[in-house]
Amino acid sequence: MKSLPLPKFTVREVLDVCVSGVRDRSHALRLASVMPAVEAAEGEYLRLGLQARLFEVEQTPDVAGVISSLEMSKLYKGNLARKGSRSRRFYDRLKMAAPGDICPLCNQRVVKTLDHYLPKADYPSLAVTPLNLVPACSDCNKDKLDRNAASAAEQTLHPYFDAVDDAVWLVAEIQESSPPAAVFAVRAPASWDATKRRRVETHFLAFGLGVLYAAQSGAELVSIRYALAEVAECGGADAVRAFLNQQARSRAMVSRNSWSAALYSALSASQWFCSEGFLELG
Ligand SMILES: [Zn+2]
Structure with a gap:
């Protein structure tokens, strides 16, 4: 696992641009209304991530009872990850943060995608949060699919928060x-x-x-x-x-x-x- 610097932009910046790309006015307003909730989730994520306690983040079926998990998933796929979208630049910046385009999770294969460290289906408040999006190869992305840790020891390493090259392991x-x-x-x-x-x-x-x-x-x-x-x-x-x-x-x-x-x-x-x-x- 290779460490990466923390992303330099916040979920507020990402969600703002994602929402600006949503044509349905009422849907855009509903998405904008959960900004405080996703910002709070981002703050909690940073706090727990720095303490290697992300397994404590609670799973939720929706965002603040307003936006469903499926809607957040669609926002990610249809906006942030979609080539040509306004918000795609954030996706590309996160993806390009891996030196040499090498997947930080396996330190071997080429980066192809972004991996949700905490899966977007179970943590919809973190679906477009930069801190939760890690550049990854296709295989690492698949291998970790929907894997949720129940304890600190069960957590895989997180390139933004963990450093393990201080010794040979x-x-x-x-x-x-x-x-x-x-x-x-x-x-x-x-x-x-x-x-x-x-x-x-x-x-x-x-x-x-x-x-x-x-x-x-x-x-x-x-x-x-x-x-x-x-x-x-x-x-x-x-x-x-x-x-x-x-x-x-x-x-x-x-x-x-x-x-x-x-x-x-x-x-x-x-x-x-x-x-x-x-x-x-x-
Ligand atoms: Zn990999």
Whole structure:
């Protein structure tokens, strides 16, 4: 998970522009009338988000008894997310906040959409709230669909509020098989509190990161087999280890909890892989 800065605009700005794009005058007035309710929900979201307690936000069937969940969902899809709409610029700004267009949730795939951290069907007051809209790839968006946490530990990580790159928590283990494979796991530092440790695990499982990273690693291992053979020819196992170590450091400098940093770190630490395992790559 990669952290992102908080969005620089508020739900008031977004809702104002969304409402200005609604042709039905009475519907526009009804939408405008819930501004205080969605602003209050935004304030509560910020307060709880900063304390990692968003699971405490209450689900509601509508917004202030005036706008239904379905109407808010339509406002999101038909205004904010619709290409060519007046409010689409907010959607695009949120989407473009992810560096390199890489999904902050899996730190691997390309951003395609915005994910409602708290689902709009259950939290209609937050359907167009910037703080609740996180750039995501299609798979992460689908994997998390309608998933509601019942406790602090069950919450996935939130790019606007959580920071988990202060320590290494993603590790890999090399399977001594033919071909060699990498198995990924979470090993959070003991210095973190229990909730933060469990949330990283929740996030890892909810988005299927173990499977995703294993697949990426498989392709990576195949792509370096000739390079490793050349390195080994010149300097044996020590040279292979030095090469893998350098790769691990280089990748960790960019993103210390990337699958590639974890992979190369595990490869360089495997005596078996450095001396003979790399020959099993095919
Ligand atoms: Zn993703």
